[in-house]
Amino acid sequence: MYAALDIGGTKIAGALIDDAGVILTRAELPTPARESVSRLTGTVDAVIDRLAAHPAWGTVRGMGIASAGPVDTAHGTVSPVNIPAWRAFPLVECVRAHPMLFDGIDPVLIGDAVAVAAAEQWRGAAQGVANALCMVVSTGVGGGYVLNGKLHPGPSGNAGHVGHISVAMDGPPCACGARGCVESYASGTAIARHAVQAGWVPREGEAATAAAVAAAARVGDARALAAYDRSARALAAAIAGSATLLEIEVAVIGGGVAQAGDVLFTPLRRHLHSFAVLDFARDVTVRPAALARDAGLVGAAAAARVRMTEQGSVYVSG
Incomplete structure (x- = not known):
């Protein structure tokens, strides 16, 4: 025990x-x-x-x-x-x-994000995978790597902070102090903020959250769909970068934003084909996390x- x-x-x-x-x-x-x-x-x-x-x-x-x-x-x-x-x-x-x-x-x-990678390797969507990136996309964006069949936390335990990889040199400022970080595009907070800025309005009595934006996207709201597409594109860039640097085979996506299902995963897989273009990187696959709470x-x-x-x-x- x-x-x-x-x-x-x-x-x-x-x-x-x-x-x-x-x-x-x-x-x-x-x-x-x-x-x-x-x-x-x-x-x-x-x-x-x-x-x-x-x-x-x-x-x-x-x-x-x-x-x-x-x-x-x-x-x-x-x-x-x-x-x-x-x-x-x-x-x-x-x-x-x-x-x-x-x-x-x-x-x-x-x-905590490295722990999610450890859990998914042990009992979840990364079981049996030698090289994987496991991401948590929620209020923030975090991650952890499995390399050569073993968890790779890094010397200080912080390896896998993919939310703070910059995907746009002139992008919006991030809470970490850098600009254009994945988190500033892909987090639940960023999705809701972008949708509101584009003119999306939550239903009466409903808060402006990523879950509410996902519900609107499912019924075809163009502004909500665009907010998730923007998030998916940033995530795809981070996954493709990891595949290019580390030859990961699988990217596992969990966290509250992943609960949007196809609203997130369909554009994510489409954008990944555009970013992961080298022969050794293009076969990376995306899976939803198996473990949740x-x-x-x-x-x-x-x-x-x-x-x-x-x-x-x-x-x-x-």
């Missing part, structure tokens, strides 16, 4: 997950993102407390933590953009100090499982 945490700007979730990647029990609390360090760490502790109350806690032999980034896996610290109180915060040390954590369990830190948790458990395998040992508590 593995314990897993998934820490984001809106929720802190935890789970106990078995060696087949199946979630046995789950706990979740809202993230007090704008509150103090002590309030945040108290929420993490409360989620672990809920997991520790389950009878299977005694069989936990590893623990993984997926966190919004940037992360520094070498030092066990996190600096999530949307959690201001945590800057170079020693999250691994904090979790390791929890009184219910058994001796011998050393938590593994992984970025719990991908971060499953990926965190996968990271812990890999560490246990590499160590060649099995720790059983109790």
Whole structure:
């Protein structure tokens, strides 16, 4: 059994997950993102407390933590953009100090988008694929790579930040400080903003969200379709760039924006043919993610499982 945490700007979730990647029990609390360090760490502790109350806690032999980034896996610290109180915060040390954590369990830190890649490789759409890019397209755009059959988080754990690849030198400014980033075109926020700027208006009582734009696109609204086409073109450029640099075979797309289905995937595949033109890159395929809400948790458990395998040992508590 593995314990897993998934820490984001809106929720802190935890789970106990078995060696087949199946979630046995789950706990979740809202993230007090704008509150103090002590309030945040108290929420993490409360989620672990809920997991520790389950009878299977005694069989936990590893623990993984997926966190919004940037992360520094070498030092066990996190600096999530949307959690201001945590800057170079020693999250691994904090979790390791929890009184219910058994001796011998050393938590593994992984970025949240890299965790999605780990989950999709273990149980999802990237199973059996040697080289893949797994992307999360939601409020932001993140990603993680599987290369030569192994997760590739990079030295600091931040490899795969495809949302901050520039696809237009003179493009709009991005929150990261650069211009023309994929995220500034392809995120759910960008899709809704572009549709509104083009004159699209949500139905009365409906918020201007990417999901609302997708609903309008399904019934043929030209402005909504154009917003998704713009997003798909930026994503296609990033995928083609990854295929050209790393010879990825598959790109897995998940996150809230991917729930638009063919509204996103049809133009994405069309644009990909225009960008991935070299012989060794043109066969890259696009797949929707198989895991949804719990991908971060499953990926965190996968990271812990890999560490246990590499160590060649099995720790059983109790």
